[in-house]
Amino acid sequence: MPIIHGESDAQLAVTAAQAGAAVVRELYGRRPARREKAAGDFATAADLAAERAILDVLRAARPDDAVTAEESGDTGAAGARRRWLVDPLCGTLNYAAQTMLVGVNVALRAGAEVTAAATADPFSGEVFWTDGTRALVRRDGGDAELTPAAGSALVDVNLDPPYPNAPGFRPALLLADPGFAERFRPRVVSSTLAVAWVAAGRRAAYVTDGHLADSVHFAAGIALCRAAGCTVTGLDGEPPYTGAGGLIAAADAETHAALLDLVNRQARRGS
Structure with missing residues (x-):
């Protein structure tokens, strides 16, 4: 666990995420102004203010590190070995609709691995945090180990486009498969907070399409799940960030195998 200026990378990730979360909480319910980004996508004043708070923490402690942030983009050297990935408010649509299902994600990629999140x-x-080895949740000042569990049978499926693996994979068709309904119960939180819930045993699994390399949305949750001992692959069963992309993060190997079979079944139908 690298320690620089008295604070480890993992603890810095926690501090930065807490700084962003404090802003998100403070501005909740004020119907903050929107900034349009693309069709169907926007940022609120809370996204922007939370990102500033996070970046202030990171830049003060690690001024030489590069950053990729959801709203302000890339700063620092393009090929930097250490790069912070920042999503200041995951679940902006939920937040704007005054729904308290959002997360603040901060992760550090050092070389090829996410080493703190x-x-x-x-x-x-x-x-929910990890130093790359352990996965814990900090609550009321104390830390507890995260323990994945599949008993709930609750599986979050991200329905937000784009779907780069279509027509071989469409998340709505996964939910409609009779085999899914026989074993699992769908949930759509629309925030990567739900990926952390897999590590914590509150969800059996999480499934999404997409290109996730250096993703500000998913890097923290994937690191948490891997450190907690979850089974984590892309949609094709290959390691994350390789192959077809996407994500199947499951509490255990049995749950993962069942979901991978359903995804493969859909791919065979689409071919």
């Missing part, structure tokens, strides 16, 4: 829930006060 935190996902903060602004409304529960919990911070």
Whole structure:
């Protein structure tokens, strides 16, 4: 666990995520102004203010590190070995609709691996975090180990486009498969907070399409799940960030195998 200026990278990720979460919580319910980004996508004043708070923490402690942030983009050397990935408010649509299902994601990629990460829930006060080896949740100042569990049978499926693996994979068709309904119960949180919930045993699995390399949305949750001992692959069963992309993060190997079979079944139908 690298320690620079007295603070480890993991603890810095926690501090930065908490700073962003405090802003998100403070501005909740004020119907903040929107900034349009693309069709169907926007940022609020809370996204922007939370990102500034996070970047202030990171730049003060690690001024030489590069950053990729959801709203302000890339700063620092393009080929930097250390790069922070920042998603200041994952679940902006939820937040704008005054729904308390959002997360604040901060992760550090050092070389090819995410070595520190935190996902903060602004409304529960919990911070799910990892130093790359352990996965814990900080609550009321104390830390507890995360323990994945599949018993709930709850599986979050991200329905937001784009779907780069279509027509071989469409998340709505996964939910409609009779085999899914026989074993699992769908949930659509629309925030990567739900990926942290897989590590915490609150969800059996999480499934999404997309290109996730250096993703500000998913890097923290994937790191948490891997450190907690979850089974984590892309949609094709290959390691994350390789192959077809996408994500199947499951509490255990059995749950993962069942979901991978359903995804493969859909791919065969689409071919």
